[in-house]
Amino acid sequence: MNALATPFLATRNLARRLADRSSDYDELLRMAEGKRFVLLGEATHGTREFYRVRAEITRRLITELGFDGVAIEGDWPDAWRVCHYVQGGDERDSTTALDEFERFPRWMWRNREVAAFIEWLRVHNASLAPVDRAGFYGLDLYSLYRSADAVIRHLQRFDPEQAAIARQRYAALDHVRDPQQYGHQAASGLRPSAREAVVAQLLELRQGNQPTSADDGIDVVDAQFSAERNASLVVNAEQYYRAMFEGRTNTWNLRDSHMRDTLFALAHYRLRRGGTGKLVVWAHNSHLGDARATESHLRGEWNLGQLVRQAPDDLALLVGFTTYTGHVSAASEWGGEVEHKWVRPAMRDSYEHLFYSTGLDRFFLRLDTPAAKPLRETMMQRAIGVLYLPESERASHYFVASLGHQFDAVFHLDETTAIEPLEAPAQWHQPEAVQIAA
Numbered sequence: 001m002n003a004l005a006t007p008f009l010a011t012r013n014l015a016r017r018l019a020d021r022s023s024d025y026d027e028l029l030r031m032a033e034g035k036r037f038v039l040l041g042e043a044t045h046g047t048r049e050f051y052r053v054r055a056e057i058t059r060r061l062i063t064e065l066g067f068d069g070v071a072i073e074g075d076w077p078d079a080w081r082v083c084h085y086v087q088g089g090d091e092r093d094s095t096t097a098l099d100e101f102e103r104f105p106r107w108m109w110r111n112r113e114v115a116a117f118i119e120w121l122r123v124h125n126a127s128l129a130p131v132d133r134a135g136f137y138g139l140d141l142y143s144l145y146r147s148a149d150a151v152i153r154h155l156q157r158f159d160p161e162q163a164a165i166a167r168q169r170y171a172a173l174d175h176v177r178d179p180q181q182y183g184h185q186a187a188s189g190l191r192p193s194a195r196e197a198v199v200a201q202l203l204e205l206r207q208g209n210q211p212t213s214a215d216d217g218i219d220v221v222d223a224q225f226s227a228e229r230n231a232s233l234v235v236n237a238e239q240y241y242r243a244m245f246e247g248r249t250n251t252w253n254l255r256d257s258h259m260r261d262t263l264f265a266l267a268h269y270r271l272r273r274g275g276t277g278k279l280v281v282w283a284h285n286s287h288l289g290d291a292r293a294t295e296s297h298l299r300g301e302w303n304l305g306q307l308v309r310q311a312p313d314d315l316a317l318l319v320g321f322t323t324y325t326g327h328v329s330a331a332s333e334w335g336g337e338v339e340h341k342w343v344r345p346a347m348r349d350s351y352e353h354l355f356y357s358t359g360l361d362r363f364f365l366r367l368d369t370p371a372a373k374p375l376r377e378t379m380m381q382r383a384i385g386v387l388y389l390p391e392s393e394r395a396s397h398y399f400v401a402s403l404g405h406q407f408d409a410v411f412h413l414d415e416t417t418a419i420e421p422l423e424a425p426a427q428w429h430q431p432e433a434v435q436i437a438a
Helices: 005-014 022-032 048-065 076-086 112-126 144-158 160-173 179-188 195-207 220-246 251-272 295-299 304-309 351-357 370-376 390-397
Strands: 037-040 069-075 135-140 279-282 316-330 339-343 362-366 378-382 398-402 409-416
Touching: 005 351, 005 362, 005 370, 022 048, 022 316, 022 362, 037 048, 037 304, 048 112, 048 279, 048 316, 048 409, 069 076, 069 251, 076 112, 076 135, 076 144, 076 220, 135 251, 144 160, 144 179, 144 195, 144 220, 160 195, 160 220, 179 220, 195 220, 220 251, 251 279, 251 304, 295 398, 304 316, 316 351, 339 390, 351 378, 351 409, 362 370, 390 398
Parallel strands: 037 279, 037 316, 069 135, 069 279, 316 409
Antiparallel strands: 316 339, 362 409, 378 398
């Protein structure tokens, strides 16, 4: 018997074909009832359909189940400007609200699907009381200097004397204004570490005098919470960039632990403000699928999906997304220009090839039932991040995983298209003509 026969039959029996209607997500909405977090993944950072489906699901989670925030694999200060816009801020439009997303890869959040979603969220929020308005937040920790600057700006508004102290503390970071250079120099002893100074600033912000009012009409509770998140991010980012060159700490674990802490702090904050504290997360499958079901677990790595599942109440729903072939927006090197790349058909012995072989094309697959047990088999799975390197396809983009343990459900689409950046270069509109045989 073919080794894939049992997973094949399980997929054929359990899959629900998508019809491009809102009802495609009815079963997932039922699964989300009573959940605190719904984590919506993606197999690439540059696929239009993944963004579009996540947006459709999120609209329903917000309007039907009372979810009151979206947390993304993006930096806190960048997303905070979007949050201000969707909650009634004075940015000109959704494109302007996304202007803070300047760091590579800009297309990951500065794209047409995200702009359309945040425009919808602003319209949705317009008829609601401030406490009921859904927000848009960042979970990542790359914004070391922008977060430090945001803390200083906050203190300058409410306590100029403390702002001066913060400048002195953060000055230990400022000799290069490049996080990786700082990390290298601090780790090698070329410069003193800023660790003690940035921790002291976080503690001061948490324990010091809290602002009670503002002349410019700003919500001081929101402002204080954002400042604390930025100060916490500075602490964790300083450790992250230093650890890159010390070699003793797993930087992946530092990053996903920061995401977990930010997500939980955000949920608690939303509850304190009178909301539901129920959040949707948009990030890559590699962050949101339970790491214990993948080969990364053997390297001692964990991720956000695992950490949220391990929380005492375990009120999380983990949803993955896969594709067989198509096109993707990705770069060929770190910091490079976005390209419109053809995605090779998935390799045999992968989940993506298995799903393609069913002939079902586009479907939703529930994995949390006994009938899905065959899909707990260990197979290859593809992951494309901000880089796509087809010349080293197997080594660069495949890992081993048990899908049925990794996710509670998955959406599969045989062929997908590239997300369109808001500032797409001219050559992006001309997909690669040369297609390498799978």
